Amino acid sequence: MAIEGTRIIHAVMERSRIRESKGIIPIFGVYLSLFSVHYYNRINFNFEKKLGPSREAEAESLLIKAAQECGYATFQGILNSWEWDEIVKPMIDCKEDQILGFVEVAVAFGWGDLKVQKLIPDEELVIRVGDSYEATGFLKNYGHANRGKCFMLRGVVGAFMDLLYGESYPDGCFTFLADEPLCRAKGDSYCEFIARKPPHRSPP
Ligand SMILES: [Zn+2]
Numbered sequence: 482m483a484i485e486g487t488r489i490i491h492a493v494m495e496r497s498r499i500r501e502s503k504g505i506i507p508i509f510g511v512y513l514s515l516f517s518v519h520y521y522n523r524i525n526f527n528f529e530k531k532l533g534p535s536r537e538a539e540a541e542s543l544l545i546k547a548a549q550e551c552g553y554a555t556f557q558g559i560l561n562s563w564e565w566d567e568i569v570k571p572m573i574d575c576k577e578d579q580i581l582g583f584v585e586v587a588v589a590f591g592w593g594d595l596k597v598q599k600l601i602p603d604e605e606l607v608i609r610v611g612d613s614y615e616a617t618g619f620l621k622n623y624g625h626a627n628r629g630k631c632f633m634l635r636g637v638v639g640a641f642m643d644l645l646y647g648e649s650y651p652d653g654c655f656t657f658l659a660d661e662p663l664c665r666a667k668g669d670s671y672c673e674f675i676a677r678k679p680p681h682r683s684p685p
Pocket of ligand 1: 613615616629630631661663664665666671672673
């Protein structure tokens, strides 16, 4: 059975009507909230600006790692939720279908129009996104970038592979790392993320 994204989106829409007094949405085993993407973008990109051009790579790495750890823990919670068991699991035929389930949950959460382009088990995942809010926010506030700016999605794509093919939770985070060779923030027509295992470093 194929993964039906609309069923997942409808379930998230239906259940996200339930809010706690602080606006927290308890769904898929995790706590979610409605969050302004402008605010998120300002925090991230201002952090990068504050560190300055000489530390741009360091800022980028920290923001991606934060997103990957968050994605890893969040989707582990989702995998163990009753909603996953009830809604998504019946549509899963093989291990790799879990990635399609993750992607549809991410779409339902409003993270973008993620589409899997390629999945080589335990090796490579390619995901394309046409409407990343990070790219949109960067372009609007800072103009064209010279490198990919979608740090949250980059971390999350790595986390998807970590959960499937890394060591058991919580030891598998950063087994995979994602690059973003194409990004709308630098003029490409969509963003593309490629998660692979980083090359092994030789011992010092
Ligand atoms: Zn991008």
